[in-house]
Amino acid sequence: MSAPTERGQQRSNNILLIGFRGCGKSSIGARLATRLDRSLFDTDTLVESRAGKTIREIFAEDGEPAFRTLEREAIESLQDDTDHVISVGGGAVLREDNRAQLRALGTCIWLSAPADELLRRTLADPRNAETRPPLTPLDAETEFRTLLAAREPLYAALADHVIDTSGHSLDEVVERIMTVLRIHETPDRP
Ligand code: S3P
Numbered sequence: 236m237s238a239p240t241e242r243g244q245q246r247s248n249n250i251l252l253i254g255f256r257g258c259g260k261s262s263i264g265a266r267l268a269t270r271l272d273r274s275l276f277d278t279d280t281l282v283e284s285r286a287g288k289t290i291r292e293i294f295a296e297d298g299e300p301a302f303r304t305l306e307r308e309a310i311e312s313l314q315d316d317t318d319h320v321i322s323v324g325g326g327a328v329l330r331e332d333n334r335a336q337l338r339a340l341g342t343c344i345w346l347s348a349p350a351d352e353l354l355r356r357t358l359a360d361p362r363n364a365e366t367r368p369p370l371t372p373l374d375a376e377t378e379f380r381t382l383l384a385a386r387e388p389l390y391a392a393l394a395d396h397v398i399d400t401s402g403h404s405l406d407e408v409v410e411r412i413m414t415v416l417r418i419h420e421t422p423d424r425p
Contacts, residue, residue: 249313249341250416251321253328253390255383256367257353257360258346259400259408264322266409277322281309294368303330310336326370328389337393344412345394347387348401350379 250267252260261277268275279290282305286293293302306324310333313321321340327333337343348356354375357363371378391397396415400408 246339247317247341249317249319249321250412251323251337251341251343252346253323253325253337253343253393254346255325255348255350255353255379255386255390257355257357258325258348259356259405260322260325260346262405263346263400263408263412264320266405267412268320270409270413271320273318273320275320275322276313276316278306278309278313278324278327279322281312282306282324285309289366291366291368299370307333313340316340325386328386328393334389334393342395342416343393344415345390345397346400346408347390347397348399350383351376352401353383354379 250271250273252264252267254260264275264277267273282293282302283289285308286305288296290302293305303326306327307330310323310327313319314336323337327337357367357379358375369375369378370382373381396412398408398411398415403411
């Protein structure tokens, strides 16, 4: 299903979660997909399965530009998909072609939080060390502050809705998303 946007493009009916590392895209995406009985796609998972290695390995062995090319291909591969919840890697918004396609894929929800909270959550994630490559030579706190400041205008420009996740549980954020989308769960069928 698709509908014209204010910008005149056809737009699919996916729900896209965008935002920086630690904003909860994967966990919230999984809960939202369950609530809505939709499939969840995660661009990082698509990249890893296409490459046959982890994102950390891609960064270490092939470099960030190679990862960004794979990420672009993963996003392109979604162009005919509908009815999904899509969790989008935090740096995908850096490319204008990605942003245009993400906009056409559906409603974009930016899960926002301040840099110190994003860093705290990321460091508390036990998968962090093995899955997330460093993105700069900076210390983690400076990296989060610097990259978040550079990316926030891109998230803001893409977002149809901004959800402040700061201090909220995953379930509270899911409820807020359901409210802003005015989506109501399908009643149980007999
Ligand atoms: C990246 C974020 C990661 C992953 C890659 C690059 C980034 O995804 O795509 O490590 O540039 O911020 P998450 O946002 O899911 O951690």
